[in-house]
Amino acid sequence: MSAVGGARRTLWPTLALIVSVAVYLVHRRVIDAARLEIDATALGLIAGAASYFAAAWLGGRLVGLALERVGARRRRVPKLLVELVSVALFIAATVATIILVFGQSLSGALAGSGLVLAVLGFAIRNVLADVLSGIALGLEAPYRIGDWVEIDNAVRGRIVEIGWRTTRLLTRDDTYTILPNSRIARQRVTNYSAPRRHYRTHVQILLDHEVPVALARTILAQAAAKPTIIQRTPEPDVRVVSYEAEGIRYAVRFWVPSFAEDIDCRDAVLSTIDVAVREYGLRPPQTRLRVSADSRLPNAAPAPH
Structure with missing residues (x-):
């Protein structure tokens, strides 16, 4: 100003x-x-x-x-x-x-109004809980106007207003969400805009056991680095998450500029990975069924003719 x-x-x-x-x-x-x-x-x-x-x-x-x-x-x-x-x-x-x-006579006046304050406080206890929670959120400042937050893995959006009783968010689908401050104070809040707007995320890919891990890492990392929407530095990397019966699961990690571009970054990375997997002919995991020569139980009755 x-x-x-x-x-x-x-x-x-x-x-x-x-x-x-x-x-x-x-x-x-x-x-x-x-x-x-x-x-x-x-x-x-x-x-x-x-x-x-x-x-x-x-x-x-x-x-x-x-x-x-x-x-x-x-x-x-x-x-x-x-x-x-x-x-x-x-x-x-x-x-x-x-x-x-x-x-x-101040003490006498306050003592005389104590009962009235107690009755009024009980009647509006929910409102007071929201207001006190709003004061605590305002002092601690876990988020501010314009921050992208996730509340208890249920609500994601950008903070547009922080009031005495409620906090208002605008989701990526332009949905206006109003949450009581007392509910926010009791739940886990993830701020994607603090301390910096960029952060690292990942997508998981499952490939067949026949694909060597070293080859899979190289191909997935090169594919993830192609989209221009993600941050160029640090470069994307690949980690093996688990060795499962269906195949080997990889986590392709990359950095996004802000939460607003999260979905677009995931879409771009998955699209380039799909192209690379098809170009190199990497086999996706296949369900294998083992059929026994005699699948009947020992005491099972013969099938009717």
Whole structure:
């Protein structure tokens, strides 16, 4: 954001803070000098409360501008984090105002409202769970706006909004998915965009036992390196995963630029592997059946004529 835009966002909070502090400092002198019939104590309380809230307003704007500048250089800062800071500042201003107004009777007022808060908390416990989970996610920042994530191997998509109660994702099929924050907090989250957007994945290929491992590795690696959509470095490699009855299973590993290209990269690699397997005449695994000369059980009755 430009300096002019930042100044505009902080102009009104700054003016409100200056005016409220000035009124709080000089209100008694002005009332005495002008002989106004105004309650100086009430005016002082109003000016003091206004100063607290104006300071919270200005502090929230300044923190928001600082976080936006940090997000411009790195990853975008979640909107929830900015709102959380503002709420915390306004809560502090509210507490300070209550102390200013009630003074020593603050503890009595809080004790009297304890039962009401307990009943209200029980009634909206699910909402509170989502909100508290959203606060925890905003502080820990396991993902940010624009990240591609997978939640509990069930939902994959790009984060488009992080709210107080829900997180919203847009899948690769342009499906809009809304998940409660409390559900996300209880499940495993895989972030494909952090700390870097590129990552390594693999596809598995099963070839016949008659194909030598060294030959299979060379052919599969050369084929996987042909697509231009994958990252050129590090180069693709091949590992033997298992030696099974049906054949030898290989893992062809390669690097993709980002999760958005994952499916296209897999398609390109598998397509080039298919061409190479056919060109070199590599036999796919075949199911072999062994037929016994006498397949009847010893005590089995003869088949009817």
